[in-house]
Amino acid sequence: MACSLAWTTAACSFSQDYPASDAPAQPPSQQTQDTPLAAPTPLSDGTYPVQQATYDDGLGEYSLMLLNAPSGQSLFRSAELPLARLTDEEITAGKSSELRVENGTPALYLTPDFRIEYVHNVTETQADPQTGQDEVVIVRRESNFWTPFAGAMAGQAIGSLLFRPQYYIPPVYQSGVGLSGYGGYGRSYNDAVSRYQSRYNAPPVAYRNRQFRSSGRLRSTVGGSPRIPSTNTRVNTNRPSGSGVGNSDLRRNDRPNQQARPSNRGFGSSRRSAPRARPRMRRRR
Amino acid sequence: MGLRDRFNSFSGGTRFVVSRVFVHLVGQDVAPLLGVLNQAVREVMEADGDMQVLGEQLAQVCDRLLEYETFWRSAANEGDVTWDEGEAGDYVSDLFTDSAGRYGSSIDGASGEPTNGASSNGVNGDEDWTIPITQNLVVILTVAFEGEVPELETSLADVEALNAGLKALINLHHRGTLRAVQIHFSPAQIGDDLPSDQLIEHFPELIPL
Numbered sequence: 001m002a003c004s005l006a007w008t009t010a011a012c013s014f015s016q017d018y019p020a021s022d023a024p025a026q027p028p029s030q031q032t033q034d035t036p037l038a039a040p041t042p043l044s045d046g047t048y049p050v051q052q053a054t055y056d057d058g059l060g061e062y063s064l065m066l067l068n069a070p071s072g073q074s075l076f077r078s079a080e081l082p083l084a085r086l087t088d089e090e091i092t093a094g095k096s097s098e099l100r101v102e103n104g105t106p107a108l109y110l111t112p113d114f115r116i117e118y119v120h121n122v123t124e125t126q127a128d129p130q131t132g133q134d135e136v137v138i139v140r141r142e143s144n145f146w147t148p149f150a151g152a153m154a155g156q157a158i159g160s161l162l163f164r165p166q167y168y169i170p171p172v173y174q175s176g177v178g179l180s181g182y183g184g185y186g187r188s189y190n191d192a193v194s195r196y197q198s199r200y201n202a203p204p205v206a207y208r209n210r211q212f213r214s215s216g217r218l219r220s221t222v223g224g225s226p227r228i229p230s231t232n233t234r235v236n237t238n239r240p241s242g243s244g245v246g247n248s249d250l251r252r253n254d255r256p257n258q259q260a261r262p263s264n265r266g267f268g269s270s271r272r273s274a275p276r277a278r279p280r281m282r283r284r285r
Numbered sequence: 286m287g288l289r290d291r292f293n294s295f296s297g298g299t300r301f302v303v304s305r306v307f308v309h310l311v312g313q314d315v316a317p318l319l320g321v322l323n324q325a326v327r328e329v330m331e332a333d334g335d336m337q338v339l340g341e342q343l344a345q346v347c348d349r350l351l352e353y354e355t356f357w358r359s360a361a362n363e364g365d366v367t368w369d370e371g372e373a374g375d376y377v378s379d380l381f382t383d384s385a386g387r388y389g390s391s392i393d394g395a396s397g398e399p400t401n402g403a404s405s406n407g408v409n410g411d412e413d414w415t416i417p418i419t420q421n422l423v424v425i426l427t428v429a430f431e432g433e434v435p436e437l438e439t440s441l442a443d444v445e446a447l448n449a450g451l452k453a454l455i456n457l458h459h460r461g462t463l464r465a466v467q468i469h470f471s472p473a474q475i476g477d478d479l480p481s482d483q484l485i486e487h488f489p490e491l492i493p494l
């Protein structure tokens with residue numbers, strides 16, 4: 001799979017949001033990953049009519065086919081793209097769905113009937129024929145569509161906020177039924193996730209997939225797609241080698257300067273004043 | 286239980302516990318454990334970090350660590366309790382960054398070394414006589430879970446407590462209450478070394494058992 005693309009990055013430098021240039025998730029069953037890294041050049045400010053939009057629910061990533069974009073940039077990808085509905089005046093004036101980039105920040109403006117192609121990854125737990133162990137694989141991808149601003153549905157709850165770019169998470173996928181409206185929305189991606197979670201009692205799949213991290217000697221990938229290629233793999237540090245993986249389906253506050261941890265409810269071997277502190281050293285050998 | 290804790294538990298809030306455990310093993314015989322660890326992270330990578338797979342591999346690693354009890358040399362743990370899911374999520378994320386910062390990420394030399402195969406072939410390399418066998422191995426396991434597990438919410442820097450703590454981690458997987466799992470280890474593979482001076486420098490919290 002994607003691990004075959006050799007690159008690495010400093011173990012402690014993982015960022016929590018992923019650049020828009022990430023390739024979409026490849027099914028883990030695929031052996032090769034031939035999607036080249038998209039050029040990191042951001043689109044310059046402007047308005048680009050959208051020919052086609054696709055949303056992949058494996059990573060929650062949008063892919064847009066843009067018109068009038070500079071050559072090589074007609075395919076736009078972003079995992080965190082705010083959406084807004086075009087106003088009725090704009091629609092009457094003949095505007096169609098478009099990507100607007102203002103101060104380097106993209107937002108997708110849609111007509112109410114615009115259909116985003118929705119790619120649903122169907123996963124299944126299967127036993128690996130070689131090891132007999134269970135593993136989760138993407139068995140197929142279903143194609144559907146999503147109309148975030150269809151009819152009155154989306155409008156009822158958020159009213160005029162519709163016309164301001166906000167983050168939206170699609171409703172829970174149902175096979176064979178077109179999706180309309182949203183599962184969560186918010187001024188930030190995390191707000192949207194948290195609204196989704198309070199509605200469905202579980203975070204969206206894309207969010208869970210995106211928290212997967214790996215570090216160290218492992219060829220780092222996220223959701224099967226390669227991240228920033230390292231320009232300098234030879235860093236002379238006085239550090240041992242190591243590897244690590246981790247994932248979480250916890251929501252995050254993403255508070256920059258979190259209060260000192262652990263709190264007074266904290267515990268552990270180095271808690272000096274902890275009420276439950278035990279004798280620290282008990283030599284066994 | 287403090288007043289606030291009691292209030293939170295009556296009001297039906299979810300109690301989140303974040304816990305990180307360091308286990309340091311010593312001896313030439315610990316090298317096969319590196320094969321187990323590499324196998325575990327490879328399974329996780331292949332499943333794109335699927336939580337169920339991560340939980341299984343965590344249980345597997347704990348199981349093997351328990352078998353290696355006689356090689357445990359030092360340990361440490363830390364953690365916190367919160368009713369705020371976002372706070373738990375932030376803490377887990379910070380712990381990943383911190384754990385990953387304990388070891389280097391560069392693959393310098395490794396890609397050209399003949400020993401590199403060990404990372405993909407697991408324990409195959411230990412039959413090669415020319416490979417120096419590491420004396421030190423540190424495994425860092427981090428979890429977040431819902432509920433209360435007294436075996437983990439204490440100091441694990443003694444053999445009985447660590448034994449009970451690792452078993453509690455296995456049970457958490459089977460109980461299905463895990464919300465985050467991280468598995469880190471250093472060195473990365475057979476043939477790499479974790480010298481004692483680096484151990485002291487990068488894992489200062491370790492307490493002799």
